[in-house]
Amino acid sequence: MNKNTSLNKPNSQAPWIENLFFNFRPLWLIFFLIMTVFLGSQAIKVQPEASFEKLIPLSHPYIENFMERQDDLQGLGNAVRIVVSVKDEDEDIFTADYMQRLQKVYDEVRFLPGVDQAAVRSLWDPAVRWTQVTEEGFEGGTVIPDTYDGSPASLEVLRENVLKSGQVGILIANNFRSTIVLAPLVEQVDGEPLDYQAFSHALEDIREQFSDENFDIKIIGFAKLVGDLIDGATQVAFFFLVALAITFVLLFLYSRCFKSSIIPLACSVVAVIWQLGLLKLMGYGLDPYSMLVPFLVFAIAVSHGVQVINATAIEASHGHDRITAARLAFRSLYVAGILALVSDAIGFTTLLFIDIQVIQELAIAAALGVAVIILTNLILLPLVMSYLGVGKTSVIRAERKRQEVSPVWHKLSFFTHAKVAPWSLLAAVLLGVAGIIGSANLQIGDLDEGAPELRPDSRYNLDNAYVTRNYATSADVLVVMVETPEQGCVAYEALEAVDRLEWQMRNLDGVQGSMSPAYVTKRVIAGFNEGNLKWEALSRNQFILNQAMSNLPAGMVNNRCDLLPVILYLEDHKADTLVRVTREVEAFAAENNSEHAQFLLAAGSAGIEAATNEEIARAQTFMLIFVYAVVASLVLITFRSWRAVVCIVAPLALTSILCQALMAQLGIGVKVATLPVIALGVGIGVDYGIYIYSRLRQYLREGENLQDAYYHTLRSTGKAVSFTGLTLAIGVGTWVFSPIKFQADMGILLTFMFLWNMVGALWLLPAFARYLLKDPSKA
Incomplete structure (x- = not known):
């Protein structure tokens, strides 16, 4: 040679x-x-870190609307739910021991660094009240009165207050065997970002401290999820x-x-x-x-x-x-x-x-x-x-x-042969078509219930499943923010529009239930009329509306009276559910926005996820086109040949198509965790093609025919490429055993891309070379 x-x-x-x-x-x-x-x-x-704001697209209109109104939407953004449950199936929450345990958990949670103390809600919170209609009008008070002493009589009063509170299914389980402590969070603690790992560990300390043979603690929420992810990712x-x-x-x-x-x-x-x-x-x-x-x-x-x-x-x-x-x-x-x-x-x-x-x-x-x-x-x-x-x-x-003479490399060198190359290209085209068809069902966002970043049998997802089964209101909350002129939230026109939106959304597939100031106002008006359901409607009389709105619970109206939140409890946060709900709201807003009410999306965990999905959908195609354009341009500048671009980039494109089809077949959506894999796979895979093409071109310039040149390329660079491809695939393949599901998903996808990029460089590149590169032996 x-x-x-x-x-x-x-x-x-x-x-x-x-x-x-x-x-x-x-x-x-x-x-x-x-x-x-x-x-x-x-x-x-270097320390593990995470932030609520880092995981959301801050410039998306949904998020801009949410951030502008964040102070008026306490508990509807970044919050954790701590569930205190009774283990014995024959017991319920109406015991002195349970209420004492709940009080201790409530006190512990309130003073955790990062918790917004004033916004914490529990049966022990004075802001959680009951109301009822009597012959003399409305009566009400705190769910747990000042006279509560744990005696059977006071527990019976507590039971009556709970039934009148309207919190069953919200803070209180439908089966009365657990209640929730809802703790909204702040992003800054003493001027420093909230340490989610430390906060998650503090929640685990509470779980360990207050769980025993009689009671169990379950915890869900963004902060707990991120804490579990950091622990697993380490x-x-x-x-x-x-x-x-x-x-x-x-x-x-x-x-x-x-x-x-x-x-x-x-x-x-x-x-x-x-x-x-x-x-x-x-x-x-x-x-x-x-x-x-x-x-x-x-x-x-x-x-x-x-x-x-x-x-x-x-x-x-x-x-x-x-x-x-x-x-x-x-x-x-x-x-x-x-x-x-x-x-x-x-x-x-x-x-x-x-x-x-x-x-x-x-x-x-x-x-x-x-x-x-x-x-x-x-x-x-x-x-x-x-x-x-x-x-x-x-x-x-x-x-x-x-x-x-290497028989293996000699046989592989026939990929450049005139009788083999066309079949290789035909097979690549068929694979590409199959990949395009297979990726047609690829979706943006989550495709599973719970937290898809974690395993289905993880503690977090088991806790989330418990809440979903036992509470009428889902943890997947989407909030439509209805803006009105200042002090205009009591106007009939605004409330009537909110009422129509809520009715329309309650009848939409994927919406479990809803809550809004209009809904509560109608209930209050009926209460003013001895609870007669005929009166459960919005009155055009402004004085009646003013009186009814004055009885709204905390959080349903802000001090400026210019915001009416419509809270939608969704069955899940799957991608198709979020798309269906947001499209319906946007269509309603387009037809009903007026000077009295402007319907804006979106707050709540599901609203934030919908914004994230839209940002990923917007950027996905552009990012893929751009990364290929960059790679192709650099190859063109270096080798000064469009033929080099085709030989190196075409196998990468096939890998990307097949990877998307694999994601669709495995039920892996395109989301924050998986979108980077596409760019990473292209970036890493281009190395193989560049090394193979560079050495092949060198041997061709020395006068060897195409098959001999490729044979010598395989024996040198090709051997190293095949070795590294297999080695790296085995290495990332170990991620499949990670307790963090998105790590396992990334391991599967990267293993596939490592192998297919290697196969593309060794199999397809010489097939393209057969028709694009000049064979010195035929000159």
């Missing part, structure tokens, strides 16, 4: 970038050591160690050299250290969604490290000394490597177009990590190898492999 003459130039004629690093090796190694120690000291300070460190061990074993089996196995791993770990250290210096932490990024950085670094080790071993097998072998390996790979990594980094930054801060920070972390790999695995690794070199066993094995 003829060697490329450019690789045999003396050092004085080597590329300037090669001389820049290799002529000053000691200085560069000292620099890398100092930076690793410094950034390592910063990396150990287990990524375990998967990182497992992947490290697996990669080392496979590297050793591949190279049969301890040095060649440990050095690329060490440089890849250095890349992770640098990434984490730089993130800390930039003021970022790691949230549950970006905790997987260091692992991906490690995986990408290993991919490029294997290419360097493989090239060094091949050069050493030609009789070159350590430094020359390292130089030649660097010289042959730095253009393709930098192109691949820059494509990765820019591809990841396309996620910045999604206006959800947690995804934007993931993009920054991933792009930063990939940029670091240029230094640690394309520069540091060859420098270290120039001193240590590959082992004799590895060199002998590389020389033997180079000289012997």
Whole structure:
């Protein structure tokens, strides 16, 4: 095999970038050591973090409306529900022991850091009241009166008050075996963001303290969910160690050299250290969604490290000394490597177009990590190898492999053959069509009940299922904010419009129930008329409306009397449910907005999720087009050939289509946790194609025919690509066992994309090359 003459130039004629690093090796190694120690000291300070506002699209109209009215919607944003339940099926809440236990939980919850004390609701809260209609008018009082002493008589009074409170199904379970302590949260505690992990642990302390053989504590809400996610996501460190061990074993089996196995791993770990250290210096932490990024950085670094080790071993097998072998390996790979990594980094930054801060920070972390790999695995690794070199066993094995004919690679080289290539392209087209059809049912948002980020049998989802079964009002709440002129919330025109909206929504599939000032006002008016249902309607008499509205419970009307919240309790927060409900509200608003009432979406947990789904749907196609445009442009600039773009990018496109079909078939929706996988998969997969194409083009320029050129490409770069693809797929495949379901989903999708990107580079790229690249033997 003829060697490329450019690789045999003396050092004085080597590329300037090669001389820049290799002529000053000691200085560069000292620099890398100092930076690793410094950034390592910063990396150990990185803490898990999360924020309610980071997970929502703050510029979406729904969220802007919610944030503007947040102070008027206490308990309808970021809140947790602590359920105190009776274990004995023959008991209920009307016992002295239960009420004493509930009071202690209520007191503990109120004073947790991050809880809005004034807004906490429970049977023990004075704002929770009962009312009834008598011959003399309305009577009412606190559900638990000042005279309560735990005696049988006072418990009987409590039972009567509960039945008259209207809280059954809201704060009190339908079967009277549990009640809820509702705790709205604030985002800042003493000027610092709320620590969701610490808050979740405080809730677990309450659970442990007040749960025993008689009572149980169940907890749901965004803060508890995020806390559980952080606790589970920290287990990524375990998967990182497992992947490290697996990669080392496979590297050793591949190279049969301890040095060649440990050095690329060490440089890849250095890349992770640098990434984490730089993130800390930039003021970022790691949230549950970006905790997987260091692992991906490690995986990408290993991919490029294997290419360097493989090239060094091949050069050493030609009789070159350590430094020359390292130089030649660097010289042959730095253009393709930098192109691949820059494509990765820019591809990841396309996620910045999604206006959800947690995804934007993931993009920054991933792009930063990939940029670091240029230094640690394309520069540091060859420098270290120039001193240590590959082992004799590895060199002998590389020389033997180079000289012997490989039947496997010989058979795979037929992918370039005129009789095989068209069938490959036809198969790719059929797979693409099948993928498009299969992805037709791909949905935006959650497709499961409960928290799909966690396993169905997780404690959180079991608690959520309990609340759903035992309470009439769902935890999936969507709030329509009806704005009126100041002091206009009592106007008949506004209340009548709210009443029509509520009636329409109550009859919509997916809506479990509703509550609004108009609904309560009608009940109050009926109460003023001895409870006669004939009078349960809105009166046009303003004095009657004023009197009725003065009896609204706290939270149903604000001090300025310019907001009427319509609370919709949904059956679930599945994507199709949210779309159906929001479309109905928007259609109603378009027909009924007036000077008296403006209908605005949306608050509540379901409203926030609907906004998030819309932002993801808006950004998904644009992001995918942009990431492919960036990758294609960089390939075009580097290789100056549209043929190179087709050969490298077309296999990636097939992988993306098939990945979306896989998501649809597995019931995985496109959401905050899974959307980044699409960009990450494209970014990582382009590496394979660039390395294969770069080496194939080199052999073609040396005059080899297409099949021989591809055969030699497979024996060198192709071998490394197939090894890294399989190794990384096995590594991320371990995520399937994560207790965090979205980690398991990402593991499945990334494993698929690693493998299919590898297959595409080895199978489809040569098929395209058959028709697009010039075969010197036919010139």
